Amino acid sequence: METMDSILAGVALALTWQSILAVLAGIVAGQLLGAIPGLTATMTVALLIPYTYYLDPWVGIPMLVGMFKGSLFGSSVTAILVKTPGTPAAAATVLDGYPMAQQGKGEKACKMALYSSVFGDSFSDIVLIFGASFLAAIALKFGPAEYTLLVAFSLLTMGFVSGAKIWKGLFAMLLGMLLGIVGLDPVTASPRLTLGFLELEEGIGLIPMLIGFLAVAEVMRQMELPRKHLATSTVSFSDDPADRRVSWLEFKGVLPTLLKSSSLGTAVGALPGISATVAAFLAYNEAKRSSKNPEKYGKGELNGIAAPESANNAVSGANLIPLMAFGIPGDIAAALILSALLIQGITPGPVVFRDNPEPIYAIFTALLLANFFNLILGHGLIKMARRVVTVPKRILFPVVLVIAAASAYAMRGSIFDVQLVFLFGLLGWGLTKLAFPTVPLLIGFILMPILESNLRVSMLIAGSVPNPFAYFLGRPAFVTLLVVMFLLLVLVMRRILRDREAARAAGLRSGG
Amino acid sequence: MIKHLVKGALALALTAGLAHADEYPSESITLIVPYSPGGNGDITSRFIADKASDIMGVNFVVENRAGGGAFIGINSCANADPDGYTICFISTSPITVRPHVIEAPYDPMTDLTYLGQFMLSKQPVIVRDDGKFNSIDDVIAFAKENPGQLRWSAAVPRGGPHLATEAMFRAEDAVTTFLPSKGGAVELANLLSGTIDLAVISDYGPALDNGEIKILAETSPGRNPQAPDAPTLSELGYPLELASFFALAAPAGLSEEVIATWDDTMKQITDSEEFKTLMDRIKGQGAYLNSADFTARVRADFEAMGEATQTYGLAN
Incomplete structure (x- = not known):
């Protein structure tokens, strides 16, 4: 009864008209700003913070929540329509979203992204509400050794399922990993592969790399096409109603992917320090690995949108799990919510659930409310974007180049980053020309720093315990992961062998 | 006009x-x-x-x-x-x-x-509140008896708090294992999960209020208002203390x-x-x-x- 009272009090706190308006405003701002490359939600919120001192927390927190959720969806719209992810988290959405848009199914792709985002959000919010303390306790069992296993395994399966020739996939992945280790050595702090540039000491920036590799490379590819082609509109939209919406049957078809990717995103979000970008790529990789038709990925597969979109949104809700359970913010969004709570004298953690749970329930309400508004307002954004991208290519693509340069500059006021954008544009264009797959390169680049620092920390730990084998094999999470991965690896190998067998049989038949 | x-x-x-x-x-x-x-x-x-x-x-x-x-x-x-x-x-x-x-x-x-x-x-030296360590002396004693077995970290590798604490260990001839990190939140999680035994970070507030951690000392001049009983490194006679x-x-x-x-x-x-x-x-x-x-x-x-x-x- 008492619990019920505090739940109701919390819900009431979040359902005043000011709070509802704040969520709405946050969603609108988030969706629009998210769609602008280089302006991540975190950055926008950071710039706005000095102006929000006087806001009531029950206006401020719902607005923050709305902004973060809105921006994750907004950034996918540009990823799908113009191959330019608004934030790094949407980079994986480009892979199947852009091909769909090129086939005239841009609206369908955007809607799929919207439904997946809202699905991922709602999934992780519900997990957060009912299982925060339980999940957080499991997440704490994940140390550097477990992170190392997870990442190494993702890279391993990636190499095999990249679709193209295996050596090309592996080459692209290794190149990505090489780019990923540029910067200061994580243990000794001495510069590596920086060629003497101070700008490279913190590593190659994710935003210049992604924007160059995806957007600028695409503009270069378009420049090669005959001139006549440039007068056509950037994205044409098919008028066939089937290409403009996601049917119930199609939604049911991607539901397994949605569930799996949302779970994956929630798990990643519960682990502090792994970003939504990583979750999106992991989910894409896993959806492709387990698909019956992996060859369809990269050519406009609905599951290829559903997976990264639901996973990256699931991360944002799940980042609150370690926050609610222990007071550990999983990412910057969670850190901002934490600071707003601390001002009110509320310290998230086990104690608050017992003593003063109303604010926690208010946050939960705001989260669910934001999902609802995101869904409604998302349709408006899609309609707007549709109008913008029907301008002719010869107008839009130069604009994309300007935005690419400006957004790289905006991150840290560095001309060096602008040069990087164009360098990666050239690299991306060249690799596509030579038919190298791009996904393994991006995944290698994003995962390498996580793999390296965790592997090296694990080695340091191994050196600090009397018996390293006993230490690692005594960790239940480590052993469980090892077993699961071994089984998955067997599955992958079996499939590769079977495919090869089938290919050989087909070859024989056509040859004979 | x-x-x-x-x-x-x-x-x-x-x-x-x-x-x-x-x-x-x-x-x-x-x-x-x-x-x-x-x-x-x-x-x-x-x-x-x-x-x-x-x-x-x-x-x-x-x-x-x-x-x-x-x-x-x-x-x-x-x-x-x-x-x-x-x-x-x-x-x-x-x-x-x-x-x-x-x-x-x-x-x-x-x-x-x-x-x-x-x-x-403030950049305090913190440990889990599980009774293993109750003072800097406990930490030093453990580190000396078990060379290399004390694992610890600081929010910024090679920042002031890290090096002030490192100078303390070296002054005591204690061999420890420093794990490089990426930020205070991750290190707090590592501390609570037992990956490390000691951390020097500035965003510790909620964990302290929840009774999960304890402050043993302060690496910058002046005691920490949230732990007035914990001495500073220079009060303990260690060589380095940085604002x-x-x-x-x-x-x-x-x-x-x-x-x-x-x-x-x-x-x-x-x-x-x-x-x-x-x-x-x-x-x-x-x-x-x-x-x-x-x-x-x-x-x-x-x-x-x-x-x-x-x-x-x-x-x-």
Whole structure:
């Protein structure tokens, strides 16, 4: 009864008209700003913070929540329509979203992204509400050794399922990993592969790399096409109603992917320090690995949108799990919510659930409310974007180049980053020309720093315990992961062998 | 209409000319933040720029010039004209600490004028509240009995708190394993999960209130208000203790007049109620020092750090 009272009090706190308006405003701002490359939600919120001192927390927190959720969806719209992810988290959405848009199914792709985002959000919010303390306790069992296993395994399966020739996939992945280790050595702090540039000491920036590799490379590819082609509109939209919406049957078809990717995103979000970008790529990789038709990925597969979109949104809700359970913010969004709570004298953690749970329930309400508004307002954004991208290519693509340069500059006021954008544009264009797959390169680049620092920390730990084998094999999470991965690896190998067998049989038949 | 515009432009040009002959400041001031947008350094800098603009009556342009662990932004400030129209935000690490362990493009002792300090943060040594360690003595005893088995970390590898704690271990001839980290939140999780036994981080508030952790000592001057019983490293007789500050700097050779204007402005800003709210929000301690006092602190810390680097081989 008492619990019920505090739940109701919390819900009431979040359902005043000011709070509802704040969520709405946050969603609108988030969706629009998210769609602008280089302006991540975190950055926008950071710039706005000095102006929000006087806001009531029950206006401020719902607005923050709305902004973060809105921006994750907004950034996918540009990823799908113009191959330019608004934030790094949407980079994986480009892979199947852009091909769909090129086939005239841009609206369908955007809607799929919207439904997946809202699905991922709602999934992780519900997990957060009912299982925060339980999940957080499991997440704490994940140390550097477990992170190392997870990442190494993702890279391993990636190499095999990249679709193209295996050596090309592996080459692209290794190149990505090489780019990923540029910067200061994580243990000794001495510069590596920086060629003497101070700008490279913190590593190659994710935003210049992604924007160059995806957007600028695409503009270069378009420049090669005959001139006549440039007068056509950037994205044409098919008028066939089937290409403009996601049917119930199609939604049911991607539901397994949605569930799996949302779970994956929630798990990643519960682990502090792994970003939504990583979750999106992991989910894409896993959806492709387990698909019956992996060859369809990269050519406009609905599951290829559903997976990264639901996973990256699931991360944002799940980042609150370690926050609610222990007071550990999983990412910057969670850190901002934490600071707003601390001002009110509320310290998230086990104690608050017992003593003063109303604010926690208010946050939960705001989260669910934001999902609802995101869904409604998302349709408006899609309609707007549709109008913008029907301008002719010869107008839009130069604009994309300007935005690419400006957004790289905006991150840290560095001309060096602008040069990087164009360098990666050239690299991306060249690799596509030579038919190298791009996904393994991006995944290698994003995962390498996580793999390296965790592997090296694990080695340091191994050196600090009397018996390293006993230490690692005594960790239940480590052993469980090892077993699961071994089984998955067997599955992958079996499939590769079977495919090869089938290919050989087909070859024989056509040859004979 | 055009006539009005011309008139307006003329008037503007005239007053601008007059103001220029007048005293500092008469045109817009660029504040370089050597970090990406979003961190506490960026948030506080933007706040200072906003308030200073109200007080001085000129525009401020905040420029994020990040990279190279803040070396890039501070270097561009050090190389600007010392006219008071280019200043920068600074924090401990690129001024008093890292130049001793990594080659910096500027010399912190000769290339910068230090303006006021406005904030300090506490950087305590924390452990899990599970009874394993109850004092620094317990930690040292364990480390000496089990060489290399004490695992620990700090929020910023090779930052002041890390090296002050490292100097403590080396002074005791205790061999430990330092795990490099990426940020306070991850290290707090590692501490709670037992991956490490000790951490030196500044964002520990919620975990302390929840009774999950305990503060054993403070690595910066002055005891931690949240743990008044925990001694500081120098009270314990250890060699190094570094202030963890946020402050402003300008190129070397700034005129006395400009320094005085900034002393006065920073005093007004740090006395304001809004500034106190901001400090609450980011869990900092408002701590104003004028240019002269802050310069003395920077010199003292820089020398202490240099000495400790030599004595204890902290650069390796």
